[in-house]
Amino acid sequence: MGEWRGNLRVRLTVVFSLVFALAGGSVLAGMLIMVDNAMEYSMGIFFADKYSGFRPDLDQSPEQAMTSLAASKQTIMDSMQANLLFKGGLTLLAMWVLATAAGWFVAGRLLRPLSMITATAHRIAGRTLHKRIDLEAPPGEVKSLADSFDSMLDRLDEAFAGQGRFIANAAHELKTPIALNRTLVEVAMSRPDSPPQVHQLGQNLLAVNERHERLIDALLTLARAEDAVTERRQVDVAELATIAADTTESLARRLGVQIGRELAPSPVIGDPILLEQMIRNLIDNATRYNVDGGWVRVQTVARPRHAEIVVSNTGAVISSYEVPTLFEPFRRLTDRVGSSRGSGLGLSIVRAVAQAHRGDAVAVPRPGGGLVVRVILPRSAHPLAEPVLVAPAQPEPHDAPLH
Numbered sequence: 090m091g092e093w094r095g096n097l098r099v100r101l102t103v104v105f106s107l108v109f110a111l112a113g114g115s116v117l118a119g120m121l122i123m124v125d126n127a128m129e130y131s132m133g134i135f136f137a138d139k140y141s142g143f144r145p146d147l148d149q150s151p152e153q154a155m156t157s158l159a160a161s162k163q164t165i166m167d168s169m170q171a172n173l174l175f176k177g178g179l180t181l182l183a184m185w186v187l188a189t190a191a192g193w194f195v196a197g198r199l200l201r202p203l204s205m206i207t208a209t210a211h212r213i214a215g216r217t218l219h220k221r222i223d224l225e226a227p228p229g230e231v232k233s234l235a236d237s238f239d240s241m242l243d244r245l246d247e248a249f250a251g252q253g254r255f256i257a258n259a260a261h262e263l264k265t266p267i268a269l270n271r272t273l274v275e276v277a278m279s280r281p282d283s284p285p286q287v288h289q290l291g292q293n294l295l296a297v298n299e300r301h302e303r304l305i306d307a308l309l310t311l312a313r314a315e316d317a318v319t320e321r322r323q324v325d326v327a328e329l330a331t332i333a334a335d336t337t338e339s340l341a342r343r344l345g346v347q348i349g350r351e352l353a354p355s356p357v358i359g360d361p362i363l364l365e366q367m368i369r370n371l372i373d374n375a376t377r378y379n380v381d382g383g384w385v386r387v388q389t390v391a392r393p394r395h396a397e398i399v400v401s402n403t404g405a406v407i408s409s410y411e412v413p414t415l416f417e418p419f420r421r422l423t424d425r426v427g428s429s430r431g432s433g434l435g436l437s438i439v440r441a442v443a444q445a446h447r448g449d450a451v452a453v454p455r456p457g458g459g460l461v462v463r464v465i466l467p468r469s470a471h472p473l474a475e476p477v478l479v480a481p482a483q484p485e486p487h488d489a490p491l492h
Contacts (some may be wrong), residue, residue, distance in 0.1 A: 105192030128198040144359035333369035367442035374435035375402035404459035
């Protein structure tokens with residue numbers, strides 16, 4: 090009901106209909122008044138002439154004759170008024186229906202350029218900056234609006250293209266010296282005469298170097314996720330979750346964390362590389378910010394219109410008001426627990442990739458410590474499809490990982 094009430098075409102049609110109904114009603118009322126006055130005047134003259142030559146019967150007095158003539162006059166007036174009101178009302182109703190239909194049609198024609206602008210805006214919201222309105226219409230307000238919108242899209246397209254070139258150049262410029270530093274450190278450590286202090290320093294430098302490489306990769310993934318998703322094809326997130334979990338197994342064993350899985354086939358349409366990176370970040374984040382002997386549970390669920398990825402873990406106790414900040418860049422649990430692992434971009438990348446696929450990601454604290462992160466991805470890749478609205482994730486009641 091609210092959607093129809095906010096529809097501009099419906100509102101214009103209702104306005105047209107009400108205006109016609111008020112105008113038609115006013116005309117009908119005016120006709121009734123004018124006909125009534127004209128008939129009153131004409132019949133007054135007619136009955137006055139008739140009475141002047143009238144000779145009442147012997148059984149009727151002049152007063153009775155006048156009353157009979159007045160009753161006849163009133164009967165004729167009432168009959169004409171009722172006939173005019175009935176037939177005029179039917180004509181007004183038929184014309185009102187036709188006028189309402191015409192108003193609907195005219196409103197649609199008038200609003201067609203705005204519908205084109207709206208459809209283009211929806212495609213832009215679907216991460217497609219290459220569409221233009223190209224409205225063919227005489228100069229006017231709507232034509233000016235469409236041309237301004239096209240000009241804005243041109244500038245946005247150029248800006249995003251420049252951003253993509255900058256990201257590619259920055260990746261090359263940042264990764265080259267880091268790779269060179271890693272090579273130099275490894276060469277220095279491999280020399281036979283290297284003292285133990287050099288080996289210790291080299292290991293520390295390699296750890297810092299590795300962290301910087303992960304940070305750069307995370308930044309590039311985040312930037313790519315917030316840009317257009319150009320490659321879309323059908324992919325099973327359960328398979329991607331299997332690959333991501335297998336990749337994280339070695340890290341989980343080193344940290345003493347067990348990874349459990351419950352992976353049901355859940356096909357979606359999207360970028361496989363970005364989706365795999367998203368799931369890997371989820372599992373990696375849940376593994377790193379855990380406790381010794383803890384666990385991580387990975388689940389995929391297929392719904393009629395979307396697929397769900399749920400990752401829960403043990404870990405530090407988190408307050409519900411702290412959860413929204415975890416999706417912000419460079420905000421991580423290590424700010425409270427004192428660990429230096431991670432870049433603070435894991436959940437930011439998760440949400441960015443999900444929203445790039447018209448989905449979303451939410452999290453709630455798990456009772457006893459840890460998080461339950463839920464990602465929903467729509468199964469339709471249509472650019473005009475509505476984005477998925479994600480309800481808050483529910484904490485898992487179990488205290489052991491799935492096997």
